[in-house]
Amino acid sequence: MTGGSEWQRAVQAVAVELHARLERPLAVIVATQDGLEVGAAGDKRLAPGRLAAITSSMSAIGDVVSKESGLGHVRCLTVEAELGYLVMRATRRDGIGLVVAALVGRGALLGLAMHAVADAARGLDR
Amino acid sequence: MEAKIVFTGPPNAGKTTAIGALSDVAPIMTDVDNNDGSLSKDTTTVGFDYGVVRIDGAEQVRLYGTPGQKRFDFMWQILVRDAIGVVILIDNSQPDAMSHLDEFLISLEGYLHDVACVIGVGRTETHPMPSIDAFAARLAFHGHVFPVIDVDVRRRGDVLMLVELLLTQAEARLMLERP
Numbered sequence: 001m002t003g004g005s006e007w008q009r010a011v012q013a014v015a016v017e018l019h020a021r022l023e024r025p026l027a028v029i030v031a032t033q034d035g036l037e038v039g040a041a042g043d044k045r046l047a048p049g050r051l052a053a054i055t056s057s058m059s060a061i062g063d064v065v066s067k068e069s070g071l072g073h074v075r076c077l078t079v080e081a082e083l084g085y086l087v088m089r090a091t092r093r094d095g096i097g098l099v100v101a102a103l104v105g106r107g108a109l110l111g112l113a114m115h116a117v118a119d120a121a122r123g124l125d126r
Numbered sequence: 127m128e129a130k131i132v133f134t135g136p137p138n139a140g141k142t143t144a145i146g147a148l149s150d151v152a153p154i155m156t157d158v159d160n161n162d163g164s165l166s167k168d169t170t171t172v173g174f175d176y177g178v179v180r181i182d183g184a185e186q187v188r189l190y191g192t193p194g195q196k197r198f199d200f201m202w203q204i205l206v207r208d209a210i211g212v213v214i215l216i217d218n219s220q221p222d223a224m225s226h227l228d229e230f231l232i233s234l235e236g237y238l239h240d241v242a243c244v245i246g247v248g249r250t251e252t253h254p255m256p257s258i259d260a261f262a263a264r265l266a267f268h269g270h271v272f273p274v275i276d277v278d279v280r281r282r283g284d285v286l287m288l289v290e291l292l293l294t295q296a297e298a299r300l301m302l303e304r305p
Contacts, residue, residue: 034170034172
């Protein structure tokens with residue numbers, strides 16, 4: 001499916017690093033564009049496999065909305081919810097499209113979470 | 127209000143192709159590269175497909191297609207809301223075609239008693255078994271009586287027939303519900 005076990009270890013390391021860097025982190029998921037979990041950190045009760053599929057759907061729908069609206073490719077999607085934020089960013093690694101998603105609690109600063117997710121996405125990109 | 131119809135079914139069943147064949151406008155698609163080695167396809171739908179068709183120059187119907195993989199079953203539930211009917215497409219060339227029908231009947235159980243439904247079975251010219259009758263018998267086992275027809279989703283006429291069957295069923299349901 002992906003670039004082998006070393007590839008997966010590198011992606012997983014980015015997920016763990018991002019989780020450690022976030023304020024009030026709940027979970028970090030790295031998914032392929034087609035919804036397969038390739039990295040996860042944080043609360044496993046949040047079903048990372050299911051979140052991977054959901055974030056890939058949201059990312060694809062966000063991309064369609066951006067393009068249909070003349071805004072070009074989507075870079076970052078944010079969900080503000082009652083109890084926290086979900087920040088998603090698309091990236092690529094070795095030709096494989098990925099979505100980096102971070103869930104943080106309401107007390108986190110959204111701007112910092114977006115910045116951290118963008119850094120993680122850049123770190124994966126090669 | 128415009129009618130909404132949902133095309134669902136397993137990966138490779140032809141949902142995106144069917145909407146592309148029928149839609150009067152360029153369909154909106156959320157296809158991305160496929161990384162799942164168990165599927166022999168380059169791209170796969172992860173959000174939804176969307177198109178519209180005007181039937182006989184009158185009624186406009188909105189067409190939605192779901193992703194096929196089980197991991198996207200949350201989208202199946204979201205997309206069937208407020209639909210007047212569901213087309214379940216089955217690819218008969220896949221070895222477990224009948225179990226795919228089971229999977230979708232079970233996942234949509236809460237909706238199928240309230241909406242119209244048609245089963246379209248594809249690639250029957252090269253893979254005639256299970257037969258159309260066998261699919262109908264399986265529907266009866268699940269407590270449903272829906273039309274089952276063989277289709278080539280690349281042909282607009284075939285897809286239009288699926289939609290017209292759904293609309294006919296939906297109208298019949300409305301007539302029965304009227305006091």
